[in-house]
Amino acid sequence: MSSLLICGFVGMFSETALNIAISNLMDVFHISAATAQWLTTGFLLTLGILMPMTGLLLQWFTTRQLFMASLASSIIGTLIAALAVNFEMLMAARVLQAIGMGLLIPLMFNTILIVYSPEKRGAAMGFVGLVIMFAPATGPTVAGLLIEYLSWHYIFWLSLPFLVIGLLVGLKYLENVTEVTKPHIDLLSIVLSTIGFGGVVFGFSKAGEGEAGWSSPIVVQSIVVGMIALVLFALRQIWMREPMMNLRVFRYPMFIVGLLMVLSCMMIILSSMIILPMYLQNGMKLSAFAAGLMLLPGSALNGILSPRMGRLFDKYGPKWLVIPGLFIVAAVLWFFSGITLASSIALIVALHIGLMVGISMVWMPAQTNGLNQLPPELYPHGTAVMNTLQQVAGAIGTAVAVSILTKGMEKYLHESTAPNAPAEMANAMTFGSQNVFFFAMIVTVIGLAVAFFIRRVVVSRTAMSAMH
Structure with a gap:
C-alpha cells in the first residue's frame, strides 16, 4: 500500500x-x-x-x-x-x-x-x-x-x-x-467506450474552456456522439455474457447511493476549486502563490482528516458522517455565495476549511460503503465505474462552473455604466463567482436528499469467505 x-x-x-x-x-x-x-x-x-x-x-x-x-x-x-x-x-x-x-x-x-x-x-x-x-x-x-x-x-x-x-x-x-x-476482450465494447467516454469528457472539457462555450459545433457534436456511443455501449454490456464493464453493479442500491455521493462531491470540489483561485487572483488581485497559500490549510486538513474519517466510518457507519458533512458543505457554500470584495482573507480561509472538512466526511465513507455492497467478483467493475464517472462528473462540473461564471460576468458588465473599469471587472468576477457557489450549493442539497437513503452495508459471510 x-x-x-x-x-x-x-x-x-x-x-x-x-x-x-x-x-x-x-x-x-x-x-x-x-x-x-x-x-x-x-x-x-x-x-x-x-x-x-x-x-x-x-x-x-x-x-x-x-x-x-x-x-x-x-x-x-x-x-x-x-x-x-x-x-x-x-x-x-x-x-x-x-x-x-x-x-x-x-x-x-x-x-x-x-x-x-x-x-x-x-x-x-x-x-x-x-x-x-x-x-x-x-x-x-x-x-x-x-x-x-x-x-x-x-x-x-x-x-x-x-x-x-x-x-x-x-x-x-x-x-x-x-x-x-x-x-473475453470485445473490441466493439472498447471502441464504443472510447468514443462514448472520450467524446463526453472532451465535449465538456472544450465547453469549459469558455471561448465559444456550449454553442461551439465541436462541443455539441462531441457530446451528442459520445452520448449515443454510451447508450450503445451500455446495451452491449447488458447483453454480453462477459462484459467489459459489468453494469450489474447498478443492481446494488448502496453502490448507487455511494456513487451519487461521490459524483456530487466531485462536482462540488471541481466547480469550487476552479472558481475560488480565479476569484482570489482576478477579483481580489492576489498573486498565484498567495492564492495557493490561502487554499492550503483547508485542503491539507481534508487530507489529514480522511484517514480519521475512515476509522470513524469503520466504527459508526456512513450515516453519521455523510449527512452532517453535507449540511456543513451546504452551509459553507451558502456563505460563499454571499462573498464580496470586502470579505476578509480570514473568512475565505475559514470557509474553505469548512468546505474541505465537510467533503472529507462525505467522500470516502460514501465510496467505501458503496463498494462494500458489491460481491468480490464485481470489485474491478465497481472501481472502474466509479473512477470513470468521476472523470465525467469532473469535466461536467468544470464546464458548468466556467460557463456560469462567464454568463454571470457578462450579465453584470452588460448592466454596468463603466464595463471596462478595473473595479467593475472585479465586481463582475464576484457576481459570477457567487452564482457558481450557489450552483454548487444546489448540487449539495440534491446530494443531501440522496444521503438520507444511505445505510450501513453488512458484508455477508459468503462474501467474506470468497474474499479470503
Missing part, C-alpha cells in the same frame, strides 16, 4: 501543479490559452478513455504487472516533461503521465478491497483520500514557489525521485493480490 500511495500522491501532485504554470508556459512556448488548455484537457481525455477499460485490465494482468506498467509510463512521462523544450514534447509527456495515473488509481482501490476486510476498509480508503485531496492541495503552492524561484521544469524534477522510490518499494514488497481470469 505504501508504494501505491507514494506513487498516487506524486501523480496527483504533478497533475495539479502544472495548472498554475499554464500562463507561464503560454509565454515560454508562445502558445494561446486554448492550446495550453490541452495540457489539462489531454490529461482528462486520456483518463476518460482508459478508466472504463481498467475493470478488464485488472482481470487480465497481475497486480505487479499493472503496477510496473503504470510506473514505467509515469516515470517516462515525468522525465520527458522535465526535459521538454517545446509544447509537443510536454503534451506527449502529459499523455504518458495520464496513462500511468489511469492504471494506478483503480489498482489502488481494487487492492484495498481485496487486502482489507470490510471492518478495516474505511481507514485504508481514508489514506487514499489523503492522496487524492492533499496532493492536489500542495500542488499549486509548491508549483508557485518553484516557478517563482526556479522554473516550471522543476515541478517534474521534484516528482521524479519519489516515483523511482515508489517503484523500488513496490518491486520489493508488492504482492499479486488479484486473480487473473482473462475474460
Whole structure:
C-alpha cells in the first residue's frame, strides 16, 4: 500500500501543479490559452478513455504487472516533461503521465478491497483520500514557489525521485493480490467506450474552456456522439455474457447511493476549486502563490482528516458522517455565495476549511460503503465505474462552473455604466463567482436528499469467505 500511495500522491501532485504554470508556459512556448488548455484537457481525455477499460485490465494482468506498467509510463512521462523544450514534447509527456495515473488509481482501490476486510476498509480508503485531496492541495503552492524561484521544469524534477522510490518499494514488497481470469476482450465494447467516454469528457472539457462555450459545433457534436456511443455501449454490456464493464453493479442500491455521493462531491470540489483561485487572483488581485497559500490549510486538513474519517466510518457507519458533512458543505457554500470584495482573507480561509472538512466526511465513507455492497467478483467493475464517472462528473462540473461564471460576468458588465473599469471587472468576477457557489450549493442539497437513503452495508459471510 505504501508504494501505491507514494506513487498516487506524486501523480496527483504533478497533475495539479502544472495548472498554475499554464500562463507561464503560454509565454515560454508562445502558445494561446486554448492550446495550453490541452495540457489539462489531454490529461482528462486520456483518463476518460482508459478508466472504463481498467475493470478488464485488472482481470487480465497481475497486480505487479499493472503496477510496473503504470510506473514505467509515469516515470517516462515525468522525465520527458522535465526535459521538454517545446509544447509537443510536454503534451506527449502529459499523455504518458495520464496513462500511468489511469492504471494506478483503480489498482489502488481494487487492492484495498481485496487486502482489507470490510471492518478495516474505511481507514485504508481514508489514506487514499489523503492522496487524492492533499496532493492536489500542495500542488499549486509548491508549483508557485518553484516557478517563482526556479522554473516550471522543476515541478517534474521534484516528482521524479519519489516515483523511482515508489517503484523500488513496490518491486520489493508488492504482492499479486488479484486473480487473473482473462475474460473475453470485445473490441466493439472498447471502441464504443472510447468514443462514448472520450467524446463526453472532451465535449465538456472544450465547453469549459469558455471561448465559444456550449454553442461551439465541436462541443455539441462531441457530446451528442459520445452520448449515443454510451447508450450503445451500455446495451452491449447488458447483453454480453462477459462484459467489459459489468453494469450489474447498478443492481446494488448502496453502490448507487455511494456513487451519487461521490459524483456530487466531485462536482462540488471541481466547480469550487476552479472558481475560488480565479476569484482570489482576478477579483481580489492576489498573486498565484498567495492564492495557493490561502487554499492550503483547508485542503491539507481534508487530507489529514480522511484517514480519521475512515476509522470513524469503520466504527459508526456512513450515516453519521455523510449527512452532517453535507449540511456543513451546504452551509459553507451558502456563505460563499454571499462573498464580496470586502470579505476578509480570514473568512475565505475559514470557509474553505469548512468546505474541505465537510467533503472529507462525505467522500470516502460514501465510496467505501458503496463498494462494500458489491460481491468480490464485481470489485474491478465497481472501481472502474466509479473512477470513470468521476472523470465525467469532473469535466461536467468544470464546464458548468466556467460557463456560469462567464454568463454571470457578462450579465453584470452588460448592466454596468463603466464595463471596462478595473473595479467593475472585479465586481463582475464576484457576481459570477457567487452564482457558481450557489450552483454548487444546489448540487449539495440534491446530494443531501440522496444521503438520507444511505445505510450501513453488512458484508455477508459468503462474501467474506470468497474474499479470503
